[in-house]
């Protein structure tokens with residue numbers, strides 16, 4: 001390894017390597033997150049409040065003996081600690097929407113972002129659900145975003161680099177999937193995950209391939225493309241958390257926590273594994 005590369009890598013550390021024991025805990029946390037998603041997805045109907053969705057998530061955590069991952073999270077000093085168990089973001093809200101009295105309407109894009117902690121390890125996954133009937137526009141956005149996550153995960157091979165993930169996602173999203181033009185959010189990224197919800201490295205959903213830390217077996221990362229119908233720019237609401245599209249256009253979000261293995265990426269936030 002050249003000096004230059006060593007320097008660059010030390011400034012941009014890769015994810016920590018988890019032991020088999022730690023991966024077992026990550027799988028358990030991931031399974032709880034998947035269970036929460038299953039219950040929440042069924043509850044997304046017109047008329048439900050986002051606060052009710054939060055309550056359902058809390059119930060699953062209790063049943064499974066897990067702790068909330070997001071509640072009271074405060075990444076920077078001075079910010080109001082995050083007040084929800086889940087994030088529920090509607091329509092032009094991209095991520096970090098706070099659950100409350102808001103009533104879900106027919107056709108709403110409901111982004112559910114869910115975390116759980118078991119044995120000190122975090123799982124984190126998000127999905128976008130259409131309440132009631134969607135339109136061609138909303139269905140295409142959801143499908144393109146879901147597919148972009150699959151493509152990003154497929155790029156997360158041992159020996160590849162972090163930048164390869166974002167490059168694969170961006171190539172797909174800029175190819176006008178479903179015949180629509182989209183932009184990828186740039187100001188929020190995926191992340192390493194483990195004993196903390198957010199660990200190095202950041203995982204952008206755009207940018208050139210071949211850059212960033214090398215992916216190694218035992219690394220655990222959360223990949224989370226956020227796709228906008230309009231421009232990529234974002235704004236944060238006065239509640240200090242809710243991230244919305246600057247132009248008020250719709251946005252969709254999908255996320256999985258995965259482990260890098262010798263034989264390819266393993267999705268941890270699933271019931272299948």
Ligand code: MF3
Nearest residue numbers: 070073082087096113124255
């Ligand atoms: N998946 C989201 C993220 O990584 C979870 C955020 S939780 C919150 O940003 F507490 F920050 F809202």
Ligand code: CO
Nearest residue numbers: 124222224255
């Ligand atoms: Co995340």
